[in-house]
Amino acid sequence: MDTQSERHIINQIKEGDSDAFKLMVERHKDASLSLAISILKDQDLAEDVLQDVFITVFQKIETFNFKSKFATWLYRIVVNTSYNQLKKIKKGVDIEEITIVPEKLITHEEMLKEENQKRFINLALLRMNADEALTLRLFYLSEMSIKEISKITGFKTSKIKVCLHRGRNNLDFQLRQLLGNELNDLL
Template identity: 30%
Template sequence: MDNQSQINIGKRYSGVMNEEDIIKKCQQNDMGAFKMIFEFYSQSMMRTAIRILRNRQDAEDVVQTTFLKVFRNIKRFQFKSRFSTYLYRILINNCYDSLKKNRIQTDSQEMETLALNPVPGQAMELEAAIQKLPQRMKTCFVLFAIEEFKQDEIARLLNLKVGTVKATIFRAKQHLRRMLSDQLKEGQA
């Protein structure tokens, strides 16, 4: 998530409130504040969940469960870490739990077309290539390249060392370069 999220979330909704104020309102069970948090994060969370789970319905369930868990326990959030890290950590854990539950089903599934809006040609090939990456590599790449999380933040939310995240993202790019070599060469020419 970009550095500006703490400022943006306030600007976007009230002009005065920052993320901390909004979370404090959530801690007082303010439904409007819950909605602000939902609107700010839900799109990115849905995209991430769909890419991990390859299924829109499962992704919706996981995102809904994540928000419910977070809102139920938001009073315990003490601002020791970034809210986005806390939120995404629960999201990723829930996604992995869902994958574990549906392991047999998912393994036998054919590559499912992402239930996202259509994207232009080259990007669609990239989307298919991303889906072929191993699970952890895919999660790291999606968070870094698409959702624009910083590598140290990914490390915190996946409980990995920053070096491991850097190496994983590098390997992901290496795999993607190989899979999309023709398209990338065309672009270069």
Template identity: 35%
Template sequence: MTNQDDSFYINKVKQGDLQAYTYLVDKYKNMAFSIALKLSRNTEDAEDAVQESFIKAYHKIDTFAYNSKFSTWLYSIVYRTTAYNLRKNTISTQEITDTTFHNLEDDENTDLSDAEQKRFITEAIDKLPEIESIIITLFYLNDNTIAEIESITGLSKSNIKVKLFRARKALKIELKHILKDEIKSIL
């Protein structure tokens, strides 16, 4: 589906067609939930934030001016709503603690299925600090540009690039650690 499809449905919603909004919710609910979950680290809080965000987006859809993709506009609402709820509820989040990671032998051959690869990558991303997890998810899994991520998170482009660099390094280390543990459990 292209951005033109979104425009069609956005215009219908602006004209009062509530059913057209269902299309937009269905299309973007999974990534919206992923962003909220990575930030809040709590399923119930993420669900609440996503629901609140979709309600806010519906009420503010007249302000959407097509200056960016609808997804960028929506995800910025999700991000800010989740962050505000976290501050409001003073929920503390847990950072990754320093752990000694051991490298896998370069010559080890591991043939993983697509499902296993996805599971390991998701597990590693979930262990990253919240903002790095969100940036990695938006950039690689959702194909957002740096400019779109800047719009969503409110971070500067240079800050996003630094966090993306750090996240990639941390992800590589975390994947090596996870795969090493997986190989040990198999053997």
């Protein structure tokens, strides 16, 4: 979405236009959900967090001042809310110990399909460290710059670069764990 269009929609939201808000939610919900899942490792929990995020966005939209992209501001709220939720639940559960198993075995031909590529990449990201998965999603899937990632996450540039480097290696490792020799066929 171009800057003028984004500014117009945000101004409409500030004036109370619920249709404009619905449009903004529709445009950002998938990427926001993906970020929340990166941190929380649970789709249902991430969807709950996202509801809280969009309520917060609606309540705080007046504070958005166009000094950054709307997506940067929104994703910062997603990240903060997700980490706060993680702190609440992490007391009794070690998220790193959760093992995700593919729902069903699929044939070699089915794995070549694009939806299966996404499925296995998402499974691999769910098995990774939250900071690495989040950084990879923001950099590659949301096409954010390191500067924008820093604004969203609060991470220093050096940490982002380290997370990207380790994350790429870890993603490769996790995909190899999930797919073994069939990884080359998937890619």
